[in-house]
Amino acid sequence: MSNSPDETLAQAAVIALIGQLALAPKPGLPDPRDLGARATGQDHSSLRWSAKALKPGLVAMAAAARRTGSATPGLRAELGAIGRSTEHSVGLAGGGHQGALWVLGLLVAAAALEPRATGRDVAATARRLAAHPDRKAPRRPSRGSSVSAKYGAPGARGEARAGFPHVRRALDALATARSAGAPEPHARLDALLTVMSTLQDTELLYTAGPHGLRHVQAGARGVLEAGGTSTEAGRAALAAFDDDLHARAWSPRGSSGLLAGALFLDSPPGSPVGVSSPARIA
Incomplete structure (x- = not known):
């Protein structure tokens, strides 16, 4: 029996998140090397397991959007x-993926509202959804919102209300790297570094402050300026950057969720979101 459209969208989002988890080396972020090779805050296998636990919620978000039919305040609250x-x-x-859930949840709902739309149009619809306040959200400030207020960073909500500019930047980076002949894992790592090079990551601001954020952004730019991860110089720069972030215990977690969003929107030209070619979700 074929999946419903809502299940198809949710599965595509989970595959995108697991695809992001499979990349290595990811500077300061969990990746397959964590399976016994080194200690991190969360085991990589538990992150894969908890990624799959997102699916029922994502199915429900898609179904709510399809039932409502437009980006209303009521849908935003639901x-x-x-x-x-x-x-x-x-x-x-097992926990994890809060940032990715925010990104993927809005994008899945937007894709359900616009079933024939491609990636950038879905991001625009997500922007209209995010513009509505969540009137039933807890009144207490989150760590991310507190950091955003302290440093003037857009944060996750600002990113969504701007139409996910870093998701769109990641899509551009994927296209550029593929056009240059980069293998798919390297194209995806370059997209991650592109996000990392400019994102005002509130997790980094919380743990490392503005100086740490600038340090991470500069490190990501350095890998790209060395030629990207498909070149020998770029791979050497990436290895040094990865060692540096793990030594400092700095984790640019916001970038990983946005890359997952880009991988979700990354479909062949002219194809609806959620109908990806197998080569792009391996």
Whole structure:
């Protein structure tokens, strides 16, 4: 039996998130080397397991959007309620992915509202959704919102309300790297570094402050300026950057969720989001 459109979108989002997890080396971020090779805050296998726990919530978000039919304040409130319930479920499965859930949840809902749209149009619809306040959200400030207020960073909500500019930058980086003949894993790593080079990551601001954020942005730019991860010089720069971030215990987690969003939107030209070619979701 074929999946429903909502299940197809949710599965595509989970595959995108697992595809992001599979990349290595990811500077300061969990990757397959964590399976016994080194100690990190979360085991890579538990992150893969908890990524799959996102699917029921993402299916519910897609179904809510399809039922509502437009980017209304009521839909925004429903998505927020589903997201909070999904966070609880994911916590029981090992935790993680809060940032990715925010990104993928809005994009999945937007894709359900515009079933024939391609990536950039879906991001524009997500922008209209994010423009509505979540009136049922808890009143207490989150760590991300507190850091955003302290440093003037857009944060996750600002990124969504701007139409996910870093997701769009990652899509451009993927296209550029592929056109230059880069293998798919290197194209995806270059896209991650492109996001990392300019994102005002509130997690980094919290743990490392503005100086640490600038240090990470400069390190990511250095890898790209060395030729990217498909070149020998770029790979050497990436290895040094990775060692540096792990030694400092700095994790640019915001970039990984945005890359997952880009991989979700990354479909063949003219194809609806959620109908990706197998080569792009391996």
